[in-house]
Amino acid sequence: MQPLADIRKEYSKASLDILTMSTNPIQQFERWFQEAMHSQVAEPNAMCLATVNADNRPSARIVLLKGIENGAFLFYTNFQSDKGKELENNPACAATFFWPELERQVRIEGTATRVSDKTAEAYFQTRPRGSQIGAWSSPQSSVLENREILEERVRQMEQKFEGKQVLPKPHQWGGFQIEPLLIEFWQGRPSRLHDRIEYTKVDGAWKAHRLAP
Numbered sequence: 001m002q003p004l005a006d007i008r009k010e011y012s013k014a015s016l017d018i019l020t021m022s023t024n025p026i027q028q029f030e031r032w033f034q035e036a037m038h039s040q041v042a043e044p045n046a047m048c049l050a051t052v053n054a055d056n057r058p059s060a061r062i063v064l065l066k067g068i069e070n071g072a073f074l075f076y077t078n079f080q081s082d083k084g085k086e087l088e089n090n091p092a093c094a095a096t097f098f099w100p101e102l103e104r105q106v107r108i109e110g111t112a113t114r115v116s117d118k119t120a121e122a123y124f125q126t127r128p129r130g131s132q133i134g135a136w137s138s139p140q141s142s143v144l145e146n147r148e149i150l151e152e153r154v155r156q157m158e159q160k161f162e163g164k165q166v167l168p169k170p171h172q173w174g175g176f177q178i179e180p181l182l183i184e185f186w187q188g189r190p191s192r193l194h195d196r197i198e199y200t201k202v203d204g205a206w207k208a209h210r211l212a213p
Contacts, residue, residue, distance in 0.1 A: 011103040011188025016195035018210055025183040025199035025206055026071050029106060032185070036099045047108075049075070050094040051086040059086070065097075066123060072177035073108065074115060076123060078140035080172050087112045087176055095178060103188035108180050115175035124169040132167045133157050184211070 022028040036044035045065040052058050059082065067074035073095065077084050087093060091111040098105045124132065137153040144150055161167050180201070187195040196211035 010190055011194070012190050013103045014187055015189065016185060016187035016197055018197050018208055021185070021197060021208070023206065023208070025180070025185075025208075026068065028185060028199075029183065030068065032099075032102075032104060032106065036102060036104070039099075039101050041099045041101045044097075044099060046097070047073075047075075048096045048098075049083060050096075051083050052090050052092060053082070053086050054089055059083075065095075066175070069177070072179050074119075074175055074177050076120065076173070076175040078135070078138065078170075078173050079114075080142075081140035084140075093178060105186040107182070107184040107186070108178060109182040110178045110180040112176040112178050115177050117169070117174065120174035121169045123175065124173070125166065129167070133161070135173045136161075136167070136170050189213070 022031065033044060043064070046062050047065055048060050049063045050058055050060040061083065063075045063077065063083075065073055066076055079085075079088070091113060093110065093112050095108045096105065124135070127135075133154060136157045138150065182198065182200050184196060184198040189195055192213060194213040196213060197208055198211050199206045199208045201207075
């Protein structure tokens with residue numbers, strides 16, 4: 001096995017100039033996101049979501065960004081999951097996107113609140129039927145003795161909704177919107193002298209500044 005300390009990559013694809021960036025970080029994110037999609041980044045909407053539990057211990061996992069509305073970042077989950085419970089108890093959270101093909105990273109810090117049931121229901125109806133059945137079947141984050149229990153729950157839900165074209169949204173499933181207070185754009189540069197532009201919200205307005213790498 002190659003020594004981990006010897007694993008390194010030199011970044012040199014692009015640079016980041018605060019003068020050419022949008023004054024609105026949401027617009028800048030959308031610009032970068034489109035570039036990630038056009039560059040065929042694998043799952044460009046995958047983000048690492050970090051939350052904090054009641055014991056002040058952080059936890060993180062990958063979720064998928066499913067929308068940007070009114071300056072907020074939307075994702076969906078089971079409210080009974082660890083992340084769902086943690087966000088209900090403490091809405092402070094952080095999300096990170098990493099697009100290695102572009103040598104770019106975006107960090108977001110903010111607070112999360114539930115989206116309306118109407119918004120969640122509308123998104124739920126766009127999901128593949130298998131994903132809808134899965135949302136009804138999985139007691140997310142609960143301990144399972146074996147996988148067969150989960151598969152049996154899936155069979156039960158398939159029987160329950162057999163012949164129905166439209167499945168209702170489970171009451172324990174819905175969305176969160178992250179209202180950002182800080183957004184940082186990171187562009188890899190040679191010799192680890194990376195470009196970092198951070199936007200912070202001050203009195204409702206965004207302020208941008210450069211950070212040392």
